[in-house]
Amino acid sequence: GQNxxxxxxxxxxxxxxxxxxCTYQTSGFNGLFxxxxxxxxxxxxxxxxxxxxxxxxxxxxxxxxxxxxxxxLLLKELQMKDSASxxxxxxxxxxxxxxxYFGRGTQLTVWP
Amino acid sequence: xxxxxxxxKYLFRKxxxxxxxxxxxxxxxxxxxxxxxxxxxxLRLIYYSQIVNDFQKGDxxxxxxxxxxxxxxxxxxxxxxxxxxxAFYLCASNDGGASNEQFFGPGTRLTVL
Numbered sequence: 001g002q003n004x005x006x007x008x009x010x011x012x013x014x015x016x017x018x019x020x021x022c023t024y025q026t027s028g029f030n031g032l033f034x035x036x037x038x039x040x041x042x043x044x045x046x047x048x049x050x051x052x053x054x055x056x057x058x059x060x061x062x063x064x065x066x067x068x069x070x071x072x073l074l075l076k077e078l079q080m081k082d083s084a085s086x087x088x089x090x091x092x093x094x095x096x097x098x099x100x101y102f103g104r105g106t107q108l109t110v111w112p
Numbered sequence: 113x114x115x116x117x118x119x120x121k122y123l124f125r126k127x128x129x130x131x132x133x134x135x136x137x138x139x140x141x142x143x144x145x146x147x148x149x150x151x152x153x154x155l156r157l158i159y160y161s162q163i164v165n166d167f168q169k170g171d172x173x174x175x176x177x178x179x180x181x182x183x184x185x186x187x188x189x190x191x192x193x194x195x196x197x198x199a200f201y202l203c204a205s206n207d208g209g210a211s212n213e214q215f216f217g218p219g220t221r222l223t224v225l
Contacts, residue, residue: 008152030212040219041219042202042217042218042219043202044216045215048211087154087155089155098143099145104154105152107152
């Protein structure tokens with residue numbers, strides 16, 4: 001099976017920086033997604049990493065190390081609206097038409 | 113605008129009744145997926161379909177059924193055999209391209225009384 005692990009909860013204050021980690025053990029690897037999900041809403045796409053390294057997109061950055069089976073999502077200049085669940089999802093090698101395997105999500109609470 | 117629609121947003125049913133959740137997409141995507149989400153849990157795959165008239169079981173298919181008669185539509189039936197059907201149900205689609213991104217509908221919250 002596929003094993004994807006991320007912390008259950010994190011808290012931070014407005015304006016701070018937070019790093020959400022994700023480790024995975026899958027049958028090969030084709031790519032890793034980060035999604036943001038506000039309570040009761042659909043997940044929205046944040047990033048997609050295929051190669052090692054850091055990809056920056058505004059206040060959000062995502063890092064991948066394939067050799068370590070490790071990724072993190074970095075959120076800078078936190079805002080109250082960043083309070084949400086952050087989902088890590090992996091596409092194993094040979095996955096049928098983009099089937100994703102999701103972690104349990106990290107619930108981030110941003111305090112004023 | 114292109115997207116995925118799910119209706120209704122909230123659905124209530126009595127125990128023992130079958131209920132069908134709708135999912136429609138106008139993105140011209142071949143692949144469609146149904147996920148279930150419980151509090152504090154990630155998304156768990158129920159069924160997925162790569163093409164019209166074809167679908168495969170995901171990790172938690174027991175008590176559910178689907179059909180894929182049209183490319184745009186992938187309805188999910190929650191049967192009375194599903195022991196704990198109360199959950200948030202999400203439908204998604206994927207164009208099968210290099211991005212592999214899945215696009216999600218707004219979800220249906222099903223409560224079985």
